[in-house]
Amino acid sequence: FGHTTTFVGDNRVVLFGGATGDSGRYTITADAFMLNVASNTWSRVQAGGTLPFARAAHAAACVDHSQMVIYGGATGGGSLSSDELYLLDIRNEETSQWMSVPVMGTTPGRRYGHTMIFNKPLLIVFGGNNGQQAECDIWILDVERSPFQWQEVTVMGKRGPLPRVYHSAEVCRDGPAAGMMVVFGGRTAENKSLKDTWGLRQHRDGRWDWVEAPAKRGAPPEPRFQHSCIFLDSKLLIVGGRGPEVNKILPTAVYDTETCEWHNLCSLQRFRHSSWGMNTLLFSYGGFDHKNPSAPTSDLQVMDIETAIAASQSGVVAKGEEAETTDASFEASAAPAGTLDLAPPTYPGRVGTLKPPAFAKCLKLPGSNTKPRETRLNGVWYNSAALFATVMQCQVYVSHEKDFTHLVEKVNIESLAEEGRKIHSSNVMANIARNAGEEGIHTQCINALLQPTTWQPDQNPNSFLLSAAEVSRLCDLTLEVLKSQEMVLRLRAPIKVYGDIHGQYLDLMRLFARYKAPWDGENGDIDSMDYLFLGDFVDRGAFSLETVCLLFSLKVKYPNQIHLIRGNHEDPTINAIYGFRDECRRRLNEEPEDPESCWNKFNRAFEWLPVGAVIEERILCLHGGIGGSVNNIAEVRTMQRPLHVAQIPQTPFEQRITDLLWSDPSDNDSIPGVSLNETRDPDGTGRIVKFGPDRVEEFLEKNKPLSMIIRAHECVMDGFERFANGRLITVFSATDYCGHHKNAGALLFVRRDLTIVPKLIYPVERTTTMWDPMVMQQRPPTPPRPVGC
Secondary structure (H helix, E strand, O other), rough: OOOOOEEEOEEEEHHHHHHHEEEEEEOOOOOOOEEEOOOOEEEEEEOOOOOOOOEEEEEEEEOOOOOEEEEEEHHHHHHHHOOOOEEEEEOOOOEEEEEEOOOOOOOOOEEEEEEEEEOOEEEEEEEEEOOOOOEEEEEEEEEEOEEEEEEOOOOOOOOOOOEOOOOOEEOOOOOOOOOOEEEEEOOOOOOOOOEEEEEEEOOOOOOOEEEOOOOEEOOOOEEOOOOOEEEOOOOEEEEEOOOOOOOOOOOEEEEEEOEEEEEEEEEOOOOOOEEEEOEEEEEEOOEEEOOOOOOOOOOOOEEEHHHHHHHHHHOOOOOOOOEOOOOOOEEEEOOOEEEOOOOOOOOOOHHOOOOOOOOOOOEEEOOOOOOOOOEEOOOOEEEEEHOOOOEEEOOOEEEEEEEEEEEEEEEHHHOOEEEEOOOOOHHHHOOOOOOOOOOOOHHHHHHHOOOOOOOOOOOOOOOOOOOOOHHHHHHHHHHHHHHHHOEEEEEEEOEEEEEEOOHHHHHHHHHHHHOOOOOOOOOOOOOOOOEEEEOOOOOOOOOHHHHHHHHHHHHHOOOOEEEEEEOOOOOHHOOOOOOHHHHHHHHHHHOOOOOHHHHHHHHHHHOOOOEEEEEEEEEEEEEEOOOOOOOOOHHHHHOOOOOOOOOOOOOOHHHHHHHHHHHHEEOOOOOEEEEEEEOOOOOOOOOOOOEOOOHHHHHHHHHHOOOOOEEOOOOOOOOOOEEEOOOOOEEOOOHEEEEEHOOOOOEEOOOOOOOOEEEEOOOOOOOOOOHHHHHHHHHOOEOHHHHOO
């Protein structure tokens, strides 16, 4: 008990410290053990270096793949651990190392019963007891800024949580509370148990504040301390714990940050335990049970959270369990099921237990084997080896718009039957105040154009709200920002990734309206979210100017949160014939051939756009693909700008550019290698190609730790499509592309844990023409291929 378990990647969990023994004869340890969930195997971590002293009631957090830190704790007899920060590096298990992290200046000091979480790039320590009193202070350490230094946070406003100890804290990765550290419960210095919930958030301008979680439905959980918590998507789970009556079993409580409602699940019946989550599974290890509160356990319990939630909502209760249901709570009082090898519980949501032998050198759980295996829980099979990779969520968010209602629901990803159906694009190869100063033109443009729920096109199709001179200044400002950034951006999660927009500005507004917009007002999330747009902002659609001017303005205002990369239509040769040049001539009343025209200035800015981005060193984002010539990211990073696209590539360098902007995945996973792209290269020159799933696997293997590619460029019926066994995803954000295909549009939300959540909109009836009729007549889009191709 009083230990920590920390998920460190690759199906591995590290248990450190805590106390062992029986009925008052406890020994505080500095032992470290590793659980390999895939093989159900415990092993002792044999690490060298500067080992931390024995401790309990400390805090631990994973700061990078296979690296964790610990801080604080108690050593027994009223003594506290030192205020050193220790790092365990197990990237190479044979040469694992402990080290004391050198930190300058003041530290949070000695304490126990506190929490420490990692919200990249910050370690955050909150609360605990310093040996004299409970605290409610906040300390942060930026792991990306050396020399390392702790800083105490000054919070805006007077409202905030009381000083406390033995509380829980975790970072929300999804939903309206994304990016917040959420704190629940604990005990005050007066030994009062707490049941309040607070969110700590940092604004992009560096300010911090506390927000108390509202409860619109359901009663908050019973007061408790010595519990744990995890997040499943946007749901906070409060696991175990004890209140004033140590023998009273407390249910698992769930708080939905989207609906602000509480409800209860069956209890794990533990306190002073530890827990962690893997996908939809909740694991809990050790602690005390309520029947024998002086004898620590060595149980490893597991519960399928989604099934448990479904069971609680349907009122399913296990046979033989004594359950009391009231308006406020559902309490399951029977003991957990017996020793299981992750076998199916006897009813949906039942808790299963595994009982590994207590600390030993290399001990396997019952029924374990040496290779990754499938684990069955509540009738659902999980491949343990796949847990916590970069994966797509099994549900997508779909927006319905009927009768002026805007409802968003979750649907299973497999129900989207059209997902594998691509649409080939065309056969191609060849109201603002005037005199606005440069400093304010982008802000005024945002104020006029960023109207997610109210935007309507001008009744005069030949006018635009900015003058040519103002658009020219906006291009100059954007170019200045683009020149300061890299060719391949290094980005952080959480982030929303958008595909092709093609001047369909209404669809961009609809996505902003349904899934939040990049601003700091109501229904905005720029304080906690980055945005990435994968190119093809212009052409075909009738509102390319609105689209590109808004994106340029957002880029100028939020240069480190709004990210734009180049598509094949951000090229003067292409956008001269697919509508953008004519739109500039008509709506800005200019002559595009003038070297200083807005059209030319747009294209000069386009030539400085990055061609790729990497999210958290794991996900490569680009417009087209890797073709047959793109083999590593380094050769893309070194490309010089301004970057000109050769229409007939003559050199390997020019071919790489063509592959990055033009290539597509092959028609399905059964077609390997590099093949002709007959749709985009009907003459069969071989300049534009398709690449197979083997190319994706080869590229990711050569560019580790990359594990996925996200690209745009192709219209697909459900707005997104998986390829290469899910290791490449195509996203397309314009609905009913060119008025021909009735396809959905999508964005991909990459959560902080790198789970990818598709969010969809479907076509709506339009009263205004959204596409350039002349372009549609001269260059109609290719019809969708038959399902099953």
